[in-house]
Amino acid sequence: MSPVLPTLASEPAEAGGSQAVKAQLRLREMILAGDLPGGSRIAELAIVERLGVSRTPIRAALMRLEQEGLLEALPNGGYAVKTFSERDVSEAIELRGTIEGLSARLAAERGAAPLLLGEANACLAQIDALLAEPALSDDDFSRYVALNEKFHALLGEMSGSAVIARELERVAGLPFASVSGFVVVQANSPKARDMFIVAQHQHRQVLDAIEHREGSRAEALMREHSRIAQQNMRAAVHGPYLHQVPGVRLIRKRS
Missing domain, CATH: 1.20.120.530 (GntR ligand-binding domain-like)
Incomplete structure (x- = not known):
C-alpha cells in the first residue's frame, strides 16, 4: 500500500508558484517510489484529489516534470510516466x-x-x-x-x-x-x-x-x-x- 501523503491544502495558503513547486516535489517522489508506474497515464483529477490542491498548480507541476524528463506529453493531451x-x-x-x-x-x-x-x-x-x-x-x-x-x-x-x-x-x-x-x-x-x-x-x-x-x-x-x-x-x-x-x-x- 502506498504511504498516505499529507495534502497541500492542510498547509498555510501560499502563492501559486510555491504550491506548484511543492506539487512537483510530491509528484516526483511518487514517480520515483513507483506509486505512479512507468508508462502509466497521469490522471489529473486523481492527483488533484490525492494532493488536495487545485488544477492550476498541478498542471504547472506536470509541465515542469515533463521538462525534467520524468513525464512525456501524450498526443491526445495529458501526460504519462516516462520510461528509459x-x-x-x-x-x-x-x-x-x-x-x-x-x-x-x-x-x-x-x-x-x-x-x-x-x-x-x-x-x-x-x-x-x-x-x-x-x-x-x-x-x-x-x-x-x-x-x-x-x-x-x-x-x-x-x-x-x-x-x-x-x-x-x-x-x-x-x-x-x-x-x-x-x-x-x-x-x-x-x-x-x-x-x-x-x-x-x-x-x-x-x-x-x-x-x-x-x-x-x-x-x-x-x-x-x-x-x-x-x-x-x-x-x-x-x-x-x-x-x-x-x-x-x-x-x-x-x-
Missing part, C-alpha cells in the same frame, strides 16, 4: 562525464582559485577519514554521498565558467545522471569500500592534475571517473538492488 532504456541512462551519464571532463580541463588550463582548491582538498581529507574505517555504517555512507556531491560541485566551480556551470546543473537534472544517482547500489555490496577507494583515488588524481595545470590529464581522468557510475547503473538494473534505488524500475532492461 539503459542506453538513455548510459548516455546521460556519459554526457555528465564529458562536461565534467571539460570543466576539469578548463580549471587546469585557466588555474583554479586557491580557495576552491583548499576546500576540495579538505573535502577529500574528510572522505579519507571515512574510508579509513574497515566498514561503513549507514551514517558513514550518507556522509560519503554528501561529501562526494560537494567535491563534484567544487570541481564544477573551478572552471570559472558560467556556461559550464549551467550545463552541469542541467545535465545533473537528467533522470539518473546526478553524481550520486546510483551510489546507493554500493551501500550493501561486499566490494563497496573498495569501489569508494578507487573513486577516491580518481578524485585525488583529478585534483592533482588541476593543481599542476595538466588539462588533458584532468579531462581524461574525469571521463574515466564516470565509468564507475556506468558500472553502478548496470548493477542497479541487473542486480538485487531494485528496491534500493529510487526510480530504477523506470529503466527498461536490454532484451
